[in-house]
Structures are given as C-alpha cells and as structure tokens.
Amino acid sequence: MKVPTSDDVAAAADRIHGHVRRTPVIEVSPGTFGVDAPLVLKLELLQHSGSFKPRGIFNRALTQDVPAAGMVIASGGNAALALLHVGRQLGHPVEVFVPETGPAVKIAKLRRYGAPVHQVGRDFAEAVVACERRAAETGALLMHxxxxxxxVAGQGTVGLELEQQCPDVDTVLVACGGGGLVGGIAAWFDGRVRVVAVEAAGSPTLAAARAAGERVTISVGGVAADALGASQIGAIAWEIAQRAIDDVVVVPGEAILDARQRLWDELRICAEPGAAAPLAALIDGGYVPAANERVAVVVCGGNSDPATLT
Incomplete structure (x- = not known):
C-alpha cells in the first residue's frame, strides 16, 4: 500500500481546491480553558458536512473513474455524511453503511440527504464487512x-492549511481513531513540526499498537466511539507513525466531555466528543507544553447535539 508523502498532500490540496472550505483558525490567550499556554484552534468542524472527512473523499473521488454504481462507504457517521455530500456535488450515486449503534444526530442528518443508509452490525467493523460485500455485488467504488x-493525503490538507495560517506552530494535537487525519497531517509536516495523536481511553488504537510493536485489534467503547471507534489503527497511519507521529496521549472520557463543555462555555463551539479529545489532553495534563511552545489544536468535527451541552 502506498504511503502518502507531503508531495501527495500538496497535490491533493490543488485537486480539492474549490470543493472544500478553507476553515478558519482562532487564537486563544493563556489561561483559556485553564491551559497556561497560548493556543491556536483549527476549526475544521466548519467544513462541509461538519467534519474534515470531505477532504479525503473528494481527493479519492477525483482520482478515480467512478462507476455508474457510484460509491459506498462504511462509517461511524462522519465519513458517511461526507460521502453523501461529495456524491451530491459530483453527481454520483452513493450508499452508506453505519453501525446500529450510530448516534441519533448523525443518523438523522444522513437520512435528510435522501441516499440509501444501511444500519448494520453493532460496530464499525461489522459495517465494513457489509459495505465491502455491497461493493463486490454492485461494482461501486469502495471508499474507506x-x-x-x-x-489520507486529502485529510493531510488540514495540516497544509494550518501551516499556511500559522507558520510558527511548534506542535499540533490531533484526534486519532483509525488515524487518517493524524496520519495525513503527519505526512504533510514530515517531522518539521511535532505531531501528537490524542486518543480516547475507550479506543486507543495507536497506543495499543505502539505497546505491542504492531497493529492490534482492540475492543471499542466510550464517549467518543462514534468518531474514534476504529478497532485497529489504519495500516497507512501506522506506517507514518513510525517516523512522523511524535507521541500519543490517551485521555479519559470524563476529560473529553469536560473539554467539550469548555469549548462551548468559552467560545460557543459545539464540538462532538472526539473533536474535543486534543483539547482534553491539554486540560487533563496528558500533554504539557514547554515554555513558549506554540500549540495548535485541531477541532475536527461538530456533528453533535447542542442539547447535550449545558
């Protein structure tokens, strides 16, 4: 399997330009969120469909001959929403497979798009099996x-944009589930900036792989499972992690929910739990910036119910 490089990320940025939003960054002063350091937040939750996912899906769709059967994907929710958006924009039929345990807010949003939505299995892995079977039956282009x-190269354009917007950043904290986003961002920076993967305690795929020295399958659960619910780190992200992901921090679910609430209280940002994980690493002390370290936090998704915030 080809592992994307910074050149691939740059090519993806050119290819998807005009299809995705250049999402904003905001700076917050020391003391905000109780963190004694200035922070930059990359607000990727403002991307089309509410997460970073359209970047990678647009990039793959624009580099393939999409058959008449269209495209299919399995997802905890965000990638499915992204595929529906991409299919509508490019004029391709799509089908999506999501677990039966998918969050109601994402399922409702999927159904509003009007495309076939199949709820299959109890977790992402079971949805993947059903999706692959469907692709084999219909000849549709399989999206992962x-x-x-x-x-992965498309997701890395988040890092490219961030560097353009904040060229003096020292460290980037990125949520990690299957690793497509953190892997793409790390591929872009390629060691020039510290990249830290942040995982929820209920699904620490990269931390488990590092402890074992190889990719392993884990059980999945916890507050961020809908977005960070992969049972194994992706093969591409694992390869990139060997050279370009500097550290991995695992944060408890309570800290994630606290960080999500603080994003709302301080900035009226309604992030989903998985997207609050990088900030949780700072608030909870899992990652402590050095003096004068310039830290960026990627807030990668916002498909969440505001009614769950107080």
Missing amino acids: AYDQPAV
Whole structure:
C-alpha cells in the first residue's frame, strides 16, 4: 500500500481546491480553558458536512473513474455524511453503511440527504464487512473512512492549511481513531513540526499498537466511539507513525466531555466528543507544553447535539 508523502498532500490540496472550505483558525490567550499556554484552534468542524472527512473523499473521488454504481462507504457517521455530500456535488450515486449503534444526530442528518443508509452490525467493523460485500455485488467504488492513500493525503490538507495560517506552530494535537487525519497531517509536516495523536481511553488504537510493536485489534467503547471507534489503527497511519507521529496521549472520557463543555462555555463551539479529545489532553495534563511552545489544536468535527451541552 502506498504511503502518502507531503508531495501527495500538496497535490491533493490543488485537486480539492474549490470543493472544500478553507476553515478558519482562532487564537486563544493563556489561561483559556485553564491551559497556561497560548493556543491556536483549527476549526475544521466548519467544513462541509461538519467534519474534515470531505477532504479525503473528494481527493479519492477525483482520482478515480467512478462507476455508474457510484460509491459506498462504511462509517461511524462522519465519513458517511461526507460521502453523501461529495456524491451530491459530483453527481454520483452513493450508499452508506453505519453501525446500529450510530448516534441519533448523525443518523438523522444522513437520512435528510435522501441516499440509501444501511444500519448494520453493532460496530464499525461489522459495517465494513457489509459495505465491502455491497461493493463486490454492485461494482461501486469502495471508499474507506481512513485507510486509503488518497483519503489520507486529502485529510493531510488540514495540516497544509494550518501551516499556511500559522507558520510558527511548534506542535499540533490531533484526534486519532483509525488515524487518517493524524496520519495525513503527519505526512504533510514530515517531522518539521511535532505531531501528537490524542486518543480516547475507550479506543486507543495507536497506543495499543505502539505497546505491542504492531497493529492490534482492540475492543471499542466510550464517549467518543462514534468518531474514534476504529478497532485497529489504519495500516497507512501506522506506517507514518513510525517516523512522523511524535507521541500519543490517551485521555479519559470524563476529560473529553469536560473539554467539550469548555469549548462551548468559552467560545460557543459545539464540538462532538472526539473533536474535543486534543483539547482534553491539554486540560487533563496528558500533554504539557514547554515554555513558549506554540500549540495548535485541531477541532475536527461538530456533528453533535447542542442539547447535550449545558
């Protein structure tokens, strides 16, 4: 399997330009969120469909001959929403497969798009099996939520944009489930900036792989399972992690929910739990910036119910 490089990320940025939003960054002063350091937040939750996912899916769709049967994907929710958006924009039929345990807010949003939505299995892995079977039956182009080279390269354009917007950043904290986003961002920076993967305690795929020295399958659960619910780190992200992901921090679910609430209280940002994980690493002390370290936090998704915030 090809592992994307910074050149692939740059090519993806050119290819998807005009199809995706250049999402904003905001700076917050020391003391905000109780963190004694200035922070930059990359607001990727303002991307089309509410997460970073369209970047990679647009990139793969624009580098393939999409058959008449269209495209299919398995997802915890965000990649499915992204595929529906991409299909509508490019004029391709799509089908999506999501677990029966998918969050109601994402399922409702999927159904509003009007495309076929299949709820299959109790977790992402079971939805993947059903999706692959469907692709084999129909000849549709199979999209993977996080483990295809063009998808990872597309997700890496978040890092490219961030560097353009904040060229003096020292460290980037990125949520990690299957690893497509953190892998793409790390591929872009390629060691020039510290990249830290942040995982929820209920699904620490990269931390488990590092402890074992190889990719392993884990059980999945916890507050961020809908977005960070992969049972194994992607093969591409694992390869990139060997050279370009500097550290991995695992944060408890309570800290994630606290960080999500603080994003709302301080900035009226309604992030989904998985997207609050990088900030949780700072608030909870899992990652402590050095003096004068310039830290960026990627807030990668906002498909969440505001009614769950107080």
